[in-house]
Amino acid sequence: MTGAALALLLGVSACGSEKSAPDAPVQDEAADRAAQLEAQKAAYADALAQAQASRGAGEPALWTLSDEDTTLHIFGTVHLLRPGLDWRSDALDAALTDADTIVFEADVTSQAAASEMMKFISTEGMLGGGQQLSNLLSDLEKAELQKALDHVGLPLGAIEPMKPWWAAVNLSVLQIQSEGYDPNSGVEMVIGAEAREADKSFEYLETIDEQLGRLANMPTDVQVDFLISSAESIEEGGDVLDTLVSEWVDGDVNGIGLLMSNPDMMGSDEVYDALLKARNEIWVGKIEAMLDEPGTSLIAVGAGHLAGDDSVIKLLEAKGYEVEGP
Known part of the structure; x- marks a missing residue:
């Protein structure tokens, strides 16, 4: 689920130090990894069955938080979609028309953002000192990564200079x-x-x-797990994405939470915290501050941030705010 989850969005330090060779024989490592994969598949199958049994309102979810002079519409998004998909709703169109300000996760389109991205990746996304990504991996992990690279037609050399987290993002x-x-x-x-x-x-x-730094600052072993989990889910990625988008189009917030917004589906607590939980907690404080300014805003963030027990919506409600919506 790791690659699919990223789509709805983005000891050992993260500086690219080598991962020590596994103590267990390769066959034992392979058996452990196979058992882990089977457990993950079983967890996903269970979550999928529960998600398919739940229903939404038939359109992407939209919430509203307001006070005397401020209205905040909160809309869950998908960052990449198939061209031609019909996802617009009257409620979203009205919120977009009424809004004075549009609030996104991060600026990813301006020239300044492009420069910032290039600078960040050059310092935090690439291995230094002539190191190579494959040196951080066990033989089994190299084999799993190579299968994924073959599936998408990408040569290993293209990601060898990358830190594991950045290789995982590019692969996904x-x-x-x-x-x-x-x-x-x-x-x-x-x-x-x-x-x-x-x-x-x-x-x-x-x-x-701030957005990518949480991934870059994960310990190297966690980054490697993130990369290999993404690699292992490559062949099922299309089906997973289509399922998530179907849940989103239906407005099934419960289904999205089951399939994405929980640690089991994200691969690890560390990745879950970096991609979702920690960011949600910070965003809630910024959304609270928006209520101090008069006007109407449309806050559009990845749908995964608005589903599950640690969602922005749940956190706002826990603080005593009344959030209208599904």
Whole structure:
């Protein structure tokens, strides 16, 4: 589920030190990994059955938080979508029309953002000192990664200079795009273009450094697990993505939470915290601050952040706010 989860969004230090060779024989490592994969598949199958049994309102979920002079519409997005998918709703269109300001996770389209991204990746996404990614992996992990690379048609040399977290991101995005998903059809790109044409203001919940830094700062062994989990899910990625998008289009917040917004589906507590939980907690404070400013805003963030027990919505409600929505 790791690659699919990333799509709905993004000891040992993360500086690229070598991972020690496993003490157990390769066959024991392979058996342990196979057992882990079977457990993950069983957990996903159970979550899928529960998600398919639940239903949404038939359109992507939208919430509203307001006080005397401020209205905040909160909409869950998918960052990449198949071109031509019908996902618009009257409720979203009204919220977009009414909003003075559009709030996204991070600025990923401006020239300044592109420069910031290049600088961050050059310092935090690449291994230094002539190290190679494959040196951080066991023989079994190398084999799993190579199978995934063969599946998407990417040579190992293309990711050898990358730290594991950045290799995982690139592998997942390449796989997603190979399935026909297009960032230009993603919700933020569509909403952003319309908002710019209407001369609306833009705000962001985090910087590129803050967004990707949580992944870059994970310990190296956790980054490797993230990479290998992404590699192992490559062949099932298209089906997983289609299922998640179907749940999103139906507005099935419970289903999204079951399939994505929990540690079991994200591969580990560390990845779950880095991608979702820690960010949600910070965003809630920023959303609270927005209530101090009059006006109407549309907050559009990955749908996974608005589902599950640690969602932005649940955290706001725990603070005593009344959030209207599903």
